[in-house]
Every structure is written in C-alpha cells, then in structure tokens.
Amino acid sequence: MTTFASIPVKKTSQSRLSDIDFTKLEFGKYIADHMLVADYKNGQWHAPEIVPYGDLKMSPAILSLHYGQAVFEGMKAYKMKDGNISIFRIHKHHERLNKSLARMCMPEVPHDLFVQGLTALVETDHDWVPRTEGSSLYIRPLVFASEARLGVKVSDEYKFIIMTSPVGPYYSKPLRVKVEEHYVRAAEGGTGFAKCAGNYGGAFLPTQQAREQGFDQVLWTDAKEHHYIDEAGTMNVMFVLDGKLITPKLTSAILDGVTRDSIITLSHDLGLPMEERRVSISDLAEGFNSGKLTEAFGAGTAAVVAPIATINIHGKDYQLPQAGATSFQQQVKQKLHNIRIGAEADEHQWNHIVRIA
Ligand SMILES: Cc1ncc(COP(=O)(O)O)c(C=O)c1O
Secondary structure, rough: OOOOOOOOOOOOOOHHHHHHOOOOOOOOOOOOOOOEEEEEOOOEEEEEEEOOOOOOOOOOOOOHHOOOOHHEEOOOEEEOOOOOOOEEOOOHHHHHHHHHHHHOOOOOOOOHHHHHHHHHHHHHHHHOOOOOOOOOEEEEEEEEEEEEEEOOOOOEEEEEEEEEEEEEEOOOOOOEEOOOOOOOEEEEEOOOOEEHHHHHHHHHHHHOOOOOHHOEEEEOOOOOOOOEEEEEEEEEEEEOOEEEEEEEEOOOOOOOOOEEEEEEEEHHHHOOOOEEEEEEEHHHHHHHHHHOOEEEEEEEEEOOOEEEEEEOOEEEEEEOOOOOOHHHHHHHHHHHHHHOOOOOOOOOOOEEEOOOO
8 A cells, every 4th residue: 555654845946935925815815835746547646746836737628627526625724822833623624525535436535645745735835824813824635637538437537736825814894694595505415515616616606696786605595495504605604592502404515614513512612502403594584583693603714703794584684793702703713713823722632733843
C-alpha cells in the first residue's frame, strides 16, 4: 500500500505575500504561494507534491467539466496564542470528503495523504495565516475528474489539489433571508449531502433572484412539500425556540456541516437543551407570533456563525432581536474561537496542531 509520510516541497522563488493587504481580505480573493497536487491513475493516488500555486494545463475534454465529477471541502486554520497553527476538525472534513467522493463515484483520498498533505502545506505557507481576530486561513481541498474523454462515463483519472486563502469576516451585518418555496436545492436521494460542485451551480439562480429582491440568502425547503427547512444557502441553520436550540435533522438533502456538528456538541457544554428535528415553516411563523423564536443563525466554516435579522415567510418579513453578547450564538461563537486559538481547553480534540518552529 502506498503511504504518504513525507511529501516533497518545491518552494516558489517569488513569494506574493508582501503584496497582500491583510487588513482588507476579501473572501477567497488571494491564494497563498503553494498548493498540494496529487494524481490518481491506474487505481491509485501517486506522487503528491507541494508546488508553487499556479495554472494547470488541462484538456477541455476532462470529464469533470462535462459531467460534474468535482467535489471539494472548505476548512480553516487559525493562528494560536502560542504561535502554532490549528487546523479545525481535519478528520471530520476528511470523512465528509470521502462521503462526497463515494456519492460521485470518485476514489477516496487516503487519510494520511489528506492529513500529511494539508499539514505540510500549512507548514510551508504558515506566514499566510492571518493573525487578527475574525481572520483565518481558508483551506480548499478539491478533487476532480481529469480524464480527457467525451463519452458519458465515470472517470478513471483524478486530481487532488489543496489551495489556501487568507480570509477575514464573511458577512458584515446580520442577514435577511427568504424562505424559498419555488426552487429546490436538493431532493432526498440526490446529492445534497455531498459537497459536489453541481449543488452550488444549481443554487445560483434562486440565490441571485433573492438578492435582487433584497435578501442575502435563501432558506432552502424540502423538495416534496416546501414545508420543512433544510438549510441556508451555504450554511446550516439553527434557531433558539422556546429556550431550546433546534436545527433541522440531517437528511440526504442536507450537508452535514462541521460547524453545525461542533455547535451541537458545544450546546451540551453550554447547558442549552438542543433538538435535531424537522423544522417547518409553520414552526417558525408560530415562534415569531408567540415571541418564542428568539434567535436564528447560519452555521458554516466561512461565516462561522452568521446572525439572521429577518426571515421572509410567504412574502412577509419577520424580525428577530439583535443577538447581544449573552445570546447563545455569540457565546458559542466566542467558545469556538477560544478553542481554536488555544485560549480554552480543546476538550473534544478538534484542533490539529501544526507546530511552527
Ligand atoms: C450547502 C452548505 N451547507 C452547509 C455548510 C456548512 O458546512 P461546514 O460547517 O462544514 O462548513 C456549507 C459550507 O460548507 C455548505 O456549502
């Protein structure tokens, strides 16, 4: 069996680091100096290496461009108080990557390739990890079909790439979201639980239309009845209803978010009762009318916790109070931050530490 204990690094002779204004980081705009590249051929992953970030030479016939075999992850690394770097929940992201790959008939990425490759990449580009609170190094692992062939078929060849990007806060203000009752992101039995490229392309039109109507995001509903909330744009969604944290229980149409999972665990630590269950539009409308719905927020790697100010249900805007320092979402956001930077004990072993000499 191939092992990936030591990954060769070809360093760039021209770092772009000094061109970056770390006080003005737009999400995903800057990509760090290096990337990991590995190829899958003849049933195996071969020769991973870290090379200067740059263009790839590819045939326009590669199967991923035509038939959508492309899967990715989104993760973050944080500068810790002691100068080391923590990569958040590397094993859970690896597990989800492989679930997505399996759904798309793509080969799994071995655990040691993922972990050793990512560790070596972050070590190489450690100066790209921002130091200010609310900023981090976004990590984008990507696998795509690279066999050049026009017939509809499962590819025999793939590329695994990891890129990184220094990022600041994602949303600057609380969100206005619209319950989507016409379009569908994913149906049960489909690919909604997988982080595959096509799920995002299909979401663009409804999201763009919602933006034109003055909303930041849509709240996706189930494909059968448009009655149950699935998730929010590129985040899972959570509510505090009647003093309890509730979130839609996972189905094959919902992405199993790592932030969602972490917040569920921390709700137990913070002593807030929690329930994963179906959440209907009527539950929300009744919660607003009775005053029992006190918080709503998106949970995802990019935004971490994104407060929701307004939910539009059947064309009517319902407002939520501003989430103050004692709100659950602010408390849990702070706790996550503290764990990641090493200011609080990492009781659940979520940090993968990259030691910086
Ligand atoms: C569709 C979708 N749902 C939920 C999430 C949140 O998942 P995570 O917390 O793992 O980033 C994301 C972001 O990755 C997403 O793209």
